[in-house]
Amino acid sequence: MKTISSVVEEYIKKKPFLQSALAQGIINLTSLSRIVKPEIEHELGKDIRNGAIVMALKRLSDDLEFRATHKILKVLKNIGEITVRSSLTDYTFLASDKILVHQAKLLEEINNNQDVFYTSSRGVNEINIVISNVMDKTVERLFVDEKCTQKAEELSSITVKLPAENVSVPGIYYFIFQRLAWEGIVLYEVISTTNEFTILVNDEQVDMAFKTIKDLKSL
Template sequence: MKTIASCVERIIISSPFLEEGLSRQIINYSALAKDLNKQISEMLKKPVKDGAIMMALRRYHQPITIGNSNRLTKAFKNLGDITVRSNLSDFTFQNSKSLIHNHSRILEKISDNHQIFYAFTRGIFESNIIISTSEKDSILENFKKETQIGFQDKLSAISIYLPKGNSKISGLYYQIFKQLAWENITLYEVVSTTNEFTIVVEDHLVDHAFSIIKRLKD
């Protein structure tokens, strides 16, 4: 059975900015209750009072158990090195039978140069390559027979070494994404392995993004 409280919870959970604002106590409950009145009335198919919505807002608590909250806090305290790499370019190609072969040729070329950043992601219909811009001509030459869908340069990557067991902690990535979104940081790409997490942003955002992620450890 739907109630005002359940409707409020559903709206807040689906609105990360709203949830963050409430947790920081920077949102006026009365004004928010008025703003949500029409939506909640439609959900319940009957008129509701602003006061009842305001009470539900005050009683709302984020659905994170104390145990998981402690695990999140410990995980952020134990974040490893944060590495920044600049001068990156992003290429997107349509998948084909020859794409992996071209990919292997690039890997062979750069295998002995540990200064080059390289990340390859294959999706269902397209594949993405993020690489140091110094290798731009090499990519264009080796993939010249492929269908290029997109390109972006002037990118930087921020890589975070995550503590072991991070995959068992619910909400870890969500907290990182939420902090970045709250500060209006647009993510161009996201790449992850078991214990490493990398975000790619445009150059003009990298300093701000780095400071936000570093703050998570404090």
């Protein structure tokens, strides 16, 4: 049997931004109840008092499980080194039988220049390469026979070192990317390892992206 509390909780959980704001106590519950009332009434098939919805929202925001945000904030306060690199190019190639051979040759040339930034990831159908733009001609020479589906220039990367406990707390990446989305930051790529992740953004947005991530440590 559906209850006001269960329907309200389901409604909030479908709206991540609203869920986070409610957990932080920055929403006027009375105003929110008026907004959600029509949908809650439709779901239950009867008229509902605003006060009943407010009480459901209050219980939800006070619930310890719902407020798992606190665990996330504890991890984010221990964010480690944040490294920024500029003048990057992002290539996307369709996967082929020989593309790994070409990638190996690229790595050989990169080994001769330790100042070059390079990272790569492989999906089912495509391979992504992010590299310092001084290597653009080298990439295009080595991958001349490969199908390049996208090339983005004038990009910067931000690499963030996370504390080891990030793997045991759900929602870390969601929380970070939510803040970036709120600031209108467009992510070209996201590449991660166990305790680090790298985002690729337009040069014009790198300062705002860096500040947004750095500010997470003081929430």
